[in-house]
Amino acid sequence: MQYPKLVANKESLKYNAKKIVKMCHDASIELTAVVKVTCGNPEFAKMYLEVGADIIGDSRISNVIDMRRAGVKGPFMLLRVPMPSEIPKVVKNVDVVLVSELKTTRILGKEAMKDGKTQKILYMVDIGDLREGVWHENAVGEIVEVSKIKGIELYGIGANLGCYGGVIPDVENMTLLSNIADKIRRQGIKFKVVSGGNTSALHLVENGTLPEGVNSYRIGEALILGNDVTNGRRFPFLRQDTFTLFAEIVELKMKPSVPHGKIGRDAMGRIPIFEDRGKRLKAIIAIGEQDVPSDGLNPIDEGIQVLHASSDYTVLDVTDCEKEFEIGDKVAFRLTYAGLLRAMSSKYVIKEMG
Ligand SMILES: *Cc1c(COP(=O)(O)O)cnc(C)c1O
Numbered sequence: 185m186q187y188p189k190l191v192a193n194k195e196s197l198k199y200n201a202k203k204i205v206k207m208c209h210d211a212s213i214e215l216t217a218v219v220k221v222t223c224g225n226p227e228f229a230k231m232y233l234e235v236g237a238d239i240i241g242d243s244r245i246s247n248v249i250d251m252r253r254a255g256v257k258g259p260f261m262l263l264r265v266p267m268p269s270e271i272p273k274v275v276k277n278v279d280v281v282l283v284s285e286l287k288t289t290r291i292l293g294k295e296a297m298k299d300g301k302t303q304k305i306l307y308m309v310d311i312g313d314l315r316e317g318v319w320h321e322n323a324v325g326e327i328v329e330v331s332k333i334k335g336i337e338l339y340g341i342g343a344n345l346g347c348y349g350g351v352i353p354d355v356e357n358m359t360l361l362s363n364i365a366d367k368i369r370r371q372g373i374k375f376k377v378v379s380g381g382n383t384s385a386l387h388l389v390e391n392g393t394l395p396e397g398v399n400s401y402r403i404g405e406a407l408i409l410g411n412d413v414t415n416g417r418r419f420p421f422l423r424q425d426t427f428t429l430f431a432e433i434v435e436l437k438m439k440p441s442v443p444h445g446k447i448g449r450d451a452m453g454r455i456p457i458f459e460d461r462g463k464r465l466k467a468i469i470a471i472g473e474q475d476v477p478s479d480g481l482n483p484i485d486e487g488i489q490v491l492h493a494s495s496d497y498t499v500l501d502v503t504d505c506e507k508e509f510e511i512g513d514k515v516a517f518r519l520t521y522a523g524l525l526r527a528m529s530s531k532y533v534i535k536e537m538g
Contacts, residue, residue: 186534187432187514188471190527194538196423198231200407203421204386205236208401211389214377216241216261218404221521223247223528226254227537232407233257239280241402245273252277263402265308265316271295275303280339284308284316286329293335304339305330306379309364311357315348320360324367331373340377340400341365346384346414353385355393362397384414405521413521428484429476429527430514431498435468441501451494465503469515472496475530480523484516 201217208215216239217232219225224247229240233256240256242248243264252258259279266274266281268291274281275295283289283305296303307327310317318326323341331338343361345353358380365378380388380398383405388394405411410422418424441461450456452473471493478493487505490498502509509515519527527533 187430188469188475188527188532189430189534189536191428191430191536192538193423193426193428194231196410196426197228197408198235200410200422200426201232201235201237204403204407207386207389208403209236211392211394212399213389213394214238214400216379216400216402217407218242218263218382218402219251220244220247220263221404221408221525221528222537224251225537226251226256229256241404245270245277248277249273261306261402266292275299275301278303280304280306282306282308282316282342283330284310284318286326286333289330289333289336293333296335302335302337304337306340306342306377307338309341309343309361311343311345311360313343313345313347313349313351315344317343320364323364324371327364327368328371328373331368338373338375340375340379341368342377342379342400342402343381345381347382350414352414353381353388355388355395358385358388358398359395362395365397383412386412386419387415409519409521409524411521424518427519427524429471429481429517429519429523429533431469431471431517433467433509433511433513433515434470434497435466436502436509436511437466438463439466440464450492456492464501466491467500467502467509467515469498469500470496471498471533475533476519476523476527480520480526482518482520484518488515 215237217237218241219228220243222228224242229251239259239261241261241263248260262278262281265284271291292303308317309323311320345351377400378398379400410424441464442458472495473493474495478498481490489501
C-alpha cells in the first residue's frame with residue numbers, strides 16, 4: 185500500500201451524475217459532463233455517457249486524445265479556447281470547441297477544410313466575469329462575422345461565470361446572454377445551443393428561474409464534489425462523499441503553536457500567521473503543497489485542524505481529536521475543488537479510481 189492515496193467513490197459519483205442528468209434533461213437542457221478535474225479519466229467519462237450525459241467536456245486537448253485512445257466515444261467538447269499551435273489536433277479530435285477570437289476561428293476553418301470537415305464551435309461571450317469571450321456589447325457583430333467563416337459550423341454561443349471574476353450567474357446575466365442569441369438569430373443565423381454555464385449556474389435550473397433560450401450547461405464540480413464553490417454551498421440533493429484522500433503521519437509531537445525565532449517568509453513565499461494556543465499535539469503528514477493546497481483539505485475526523493504546509497509536509501493540530509493517532513496512521517480528508525484538482529494532477533498521489 186502506498187500513500188498518499190486518493191480514492192474515488194464510484195457509487196456516489198454515479199448517483200450525482202444521474203441526478204444532474206435528470207435535472208438538466210427535465211428542463212430540456214443539454215448536459216456536457218466536465219472531467220477536467222479528474223485529468224480526463226476515461227472511466228469517469230464512460231460512466232457519464234452511460235447515465236445519459238450528452239457530451240464530455242475537458243479543457244486539455246491531451247486529455248481528449250487520451251480518452252479517445254481509451255475507447256471513450258464522445259462527443260467531446262474542448263473547454264479552453266485553443267492555442268493556434270494545437271489547432272490541427274483540435275480539428276482531428278474535438279467535436280465542439282470553445283472559441284473567442286475571429287483569428288483563431290479562421291485558422292480552425294482552414295484546418296477543417298484541409299481535413300474535409302466542418303468544425304463545430306461554441307462562440308464565447310463575456311457577460312461580466314472577465315475571462316474568455318467577446319465583451320457582450322460587441323458580441324452580435326463579432327458572431328455574425330464568425331458565422332460567415334468557411335469550414336465552421338456555429339454550434340452555439342456560450343458564457344462562463346463564477347470562475348475568474350467570481351460573478352454569480354443570475355436571471356439578469358442569463359437574460360443578457362439569451363437576448364444576444366435572439367439578436368443573432370434575427371439576422372438569419374441559426375445555431376443549436378445557448379450554453380449558460382457551469383456549476384455556479386445550476387441553482388437557476390434547480391429553482392426554475394433560468395431564462396428561456398438557455399438550453400445547455402457544462403457541469404464539473406457538482407458532478408464530482410456535489411458542491412458549488414462560487415455560491416459557497418453544498419447541493420442538498422447530491423452526495424459529497426465522492427473522494428477521500430489518505431495521508432500518512434510521519435511525526436507526532438507536542439510542540440508550541442508559535443514558531444521560535446524571527447519570522448520571514450515560508451517556503452511558498454507567504455508570511456504565515458500563528459495563534460498562540462500553548463503547546464499542542466502536532467501531526468506531520470507526508471503530503472505537501474506539491475500535492476494538495478493545505479486550505480483544500482477538510483479532515484473527516486472531528487477536532488483536527490489543518491495548520492500549514494510546505495512543499496512536502498502538512499502540519500495538523502490533532503490535540504482536540506478524540507482519536508489516538510500513532511506514527512504510520514492515515515488521516516482521511518475530503519477535498520475542495522482546488523484541492524482535488526491539484527491532488528489529481530500530482531504524480532505523487534496514488535489514485536484509486538474504483
Ligand atoms: C471548467 C469549466 C466548466 C465546468 O465548471 P464547473 O464549475 O466545474 O461546473 C464549464 N465551462 C468551462 C468553459 C470550463 O472551463
